Amino acid sequence: MSAVAPDAGRVPGGRSGEPQTLAAPAGLISDILAITGRAIRGILREPELFIFALIIPVFFFVVQIGALGDVAEQQLGISNYATFQLPISILFAAASTSGGNALVLDIAGGYWDKLSLTPAHRSSLVIGNLFGEMFAVLGYSVVLLLFGFAIGVRFAANPVIGSLGLLALTLLFGIGFASVSIAVALATGSVRATQSTFIIFFPLLFLTPSALPRDLMTGWFEKAVSINPMTYVVEAARSFLFGYDGAVIAKGFLAAALFSALTFALTALAFRRRVRMG
Amino acid sequence: MSAIQATDLVRRFGEVEAVRGVSLEVAESEIYGFLGPNGAGKSTIVRILTTLLQPTSGSGSVLGHDVVKEPTTVRRLIGVALQEAGLDPKQTGRELLTLQGKLYGLKGKILTDQVAEVTELVGLADAIDRRIQTFSGGMKRRLDLASALLHRPRVLFLDEPTTGLDPLSRALIWDRIRELRERFGATIFLTTQYLEEADELADRVAIIDHGRIVRQGTPAALKAEVGADVIDVAVEEREVGAAREAITDLQTRGELPEGELRGTRAGYTLFVPDGPQNLAVLIRGLDKAGVRFGAVSVSRPTLDDVFLAATGGRMAAADADGESEDGQGQDREPAGSGRRAS
Numbered sequence: 123m124s125a126v127a128p129d130a131g132r133v134p135g136g137r138s139g140e141p142q143t144l145a146a147p148a149g150l151i152s153d154i155l156a157i158t159g160r161a162i163r164g165i166l167r168e169p170e171l172f173i174f175a176l177i178i179p180v181f182f183f184v185v186q187i188g189a190l191g192d193v194a195e196q197q198l199g200i201s202n203y204a205t206f207q208l209p210i211s212i213l214f215a216a217a218s219t220s221g222g223n224a225l226v227l228d229i230a231g232g233y234w235d236k237l238s239l240t241p242a243h244r245s246s247l248v249i250g251n252l253f254g255e256m257f258a259v260l261g262y263s264v265v266l267l268l269f270g271f272a273i274g275v276r277f278a279a280n281p282v283i284g285s286l287g288l289l290a291l292t293l294l295f296g297i298g299f300a301s302v303s304i305a306v307a308l309a310t311g312s313v314r315a316t317q318s319t320f321i322i323f324f325p326l327l328f329l330t331p332s333a334l335p336r337d338l339m340t341g342w343f344e345k346a347v348s349i350n351p352m353t354y355v356v357e358a359a360r361s362f363l364f365g366y367d368g369a370v371i372a373k374g375f376l377a378a379a380l381f382s383a384l385t386f387a388l389t390a391l392a393f394r395r396r397v398r399m400g
Numbered sequence: 401m402s403a404i405q406a407t408d409l410v411r412r413f414g415e416v417e418a419v420r421g422v423s424l425e426v427a428e429s430e431i432y433g434f435l436g437p438n439g440a441g442k443s444t445i446v447r448i449l450t451t452l453l454q455p456t457s458g459s460g461s462v463l464g465h466d467v468v469k470e471p472t473t474v475r476r477l478i479g480v481a482l483q484e485a486g487l488d489p490k491q492t493g494r495e496l497l498t499l500q501g502k503l504y505g506l507k508g509k510i511l512t513d514q515v516a517e518v519t520e521l522v523g524l525a526d527a528i529d530r531r532i533q534t535f536s537g538g539m540k541r542r543l544d545l546a547s548a549l550l551h552r553p554r555v556l557f558l559d560e561p562t563t564g565l566d567p568l569s570r571a572l573i574w575d576r577i578r579e580l581r582e583r584f585g586a587t588i589f590l591t592t593q594y595l596e597e598a599d600e601l602a603d604r605v606a607i608i609d610h611g612r613i614v615r616q617g618t619p620a621a622l623k624a625e626v627g628a629d630v631i632d633v634a635v636e637e638r639e640v641g642a643a644r645e646a647i648t649d650l651q652t653r654g655e656l657p658e659g660e661l662r663g664t665r666a667g668y669t670l671f672v673p674d675g676p677q678n679l680a681v682l683i684r685g686l687d688k689a690g691v692r693f694g695a696v697s698v699s700r701p702t703l704d705d706v707f708l709a710a711t712g713g714r715m716a717a718a719d720a721d722g723e724s725e726d727g728q729g730q731d732r733e734p735a736g737s738g739r740r741a742s
Binding site for chain 1: 475
């Protein structure tokens with residue numbers, strides 16, 4: 123994209139010899155990098171939000187271990203309940219990022235218009251924001267992993283490969299959740315509507331083997347859990363800690379990829395609508 | 401080739417027709433003032449001509465490039481400062497300008513030079529490394545203006561650049577607007593609800609009311625169209641009937657010429673030749689009829705009077721019952737405050 127001669131993309135200001143503007147096509151990648159950089163800067167400037175976003179996952183993590191840890195380890199044969207719970211806590215944090223928040227504030231505040239007036243690819247405005255959110259998800263995940271290590275979580279196999287695998291899965295899954303929020307931000311331009319999208323993660327994350335393994339479940343709950351694609355993400359995430367089961371991990375990535383593809387398609391629709399409506 | 405052209409622009413929002421068939425043409429290097437009260441359709445037209453909004457029908461172009469069919473080309477040619485300076489409060493001024501420059505494809509030394517140049521131009525050199533959330537309203541407007549200038553646009557759209565600003569900031573922005581045209585030959589499309597602003601800056605003015613252009617021309621030509629002096633008489637509400645009677649009485653008796661008489665919120669405005677002479681007649685007449693009156697003034701016609709003659713309402717009055725397309729509840733001084741008293 124940047125391989126063209128410096129002047130090749132210049133806008134002819136009408137007839138040749140007329141004064142021209144300094145504007146030139148920057149290219150999609152350059153646009154995305156610029157917007158991503160700004161999104162990350164915004165996240166780093168509000169560390170308090172970062173900390174708030176970690177409070178609930180940490181709280182659930184600690185409470186679950188306190189409430190069920192002994193029972194699970196002594197009665198249900200789960201070797202280490204903290205290890206069993208850590209992926210839930212990380213996915214929980216990834217799902218609660220509310221990726222559209224920064225975007226909807228831009229829309230409500232008029233900065234979206236300002237950026238839309240530049241010749242940048244408009245899709246970069248959305249993708250850059252999404253990448254910024256993934257930076258936050260990465261941050262939450264690393265903090266929670268370190269916290270887990272500190273309280274005794276251990277990987278059954280190689281912890282480096284396990285951590286990287288878990289992070290990759292979490293990012294893929296996080297894109298899915300952030301896309302929902304971004305789609306709502308683009309479709310409504312409403313701060314409140316965007317903030318309330320986190321509600322969808324209750325059914326999606328709690329109708330999973332979050333507290334107990336699936337083989338201990340019965341009845342309608344077991345059925346609901348089995349048809350929830352997030353179940354497979356949770357099981358794959360655990361598999362990175364409890365030794366690798368290739369089939370489980372593959373299913374998890376597939377479920378996360380399908381979910382993200384679906385929600386990203388929604389974002390694309392909402393984006394087109396906003397660009398068209400102005 | 402004209403810098404800006406619009407042909408029969410119409411924009412509906414549901415039932416509301418915000419713009420009802422606007423055609424205009426702006427020459428290169430011209431400062432074109434777009435004058436009207438809140439809700440008249442100014443911002444909607446700016447949003448269409450700057451590619452943010454598509455027209456329901458009609459077409460627009462900038463330097464020959466269609467705003468709907470070639471939006472990216474148009475965006476490279478124009479610089480825009482919208483009425484609501486939407487700026488990210490978490491970034492510093494320099495970060496905002498640098499990001500903006502990158503999105504216009506500027507890089508390296510050109511980018512840093514341009515950021516320094518526009519910062520200097522709007523007088524923000526001391527504050528540019530502070531976060532925007534610490535900026536005052538006037539500083540934000542200036543930063544927004546700076547960001548609109550970064551890539552040396554050929555056509556500049558300024559949507560109410562001075563609304564809500566203190567007189568000092570306003571004067572600075574006026575100076576910069578003139579300088580831009582002189583130094584770079586930029587074409588400037590300026591919307592305003594301040595008559596004195598249009599009068600001061602614009603080569604030509606269009607007056608827009610309820611989505612239509614009602615008058616267009618140089619400020620001098622528009623004022624000459626009114627063709628008379630303007631006498632304003634303020635009367636209290638309960639005296640309105642009596643005042644009207646007294647004035648028409650004077651006219652029928654031939655003591656006052658048959659000029660146009662219009663009621664305004666504050667009293668009556670009379671368009672008559674030879675204002676100073678007739679003022680004395682008017683005051684004597686009102687006094688004799690026992691009408692209590694307040695401030696009385698006679699002046700040469702202003703753009704507000706052109707507006708009044710064209711639409712039957714004062715800018716300030718139209719503002720009050722305008723459908724508030726872009727009303728933001730900012731502190732606004734009455735639009736007629738720039739009137740010269742004599």
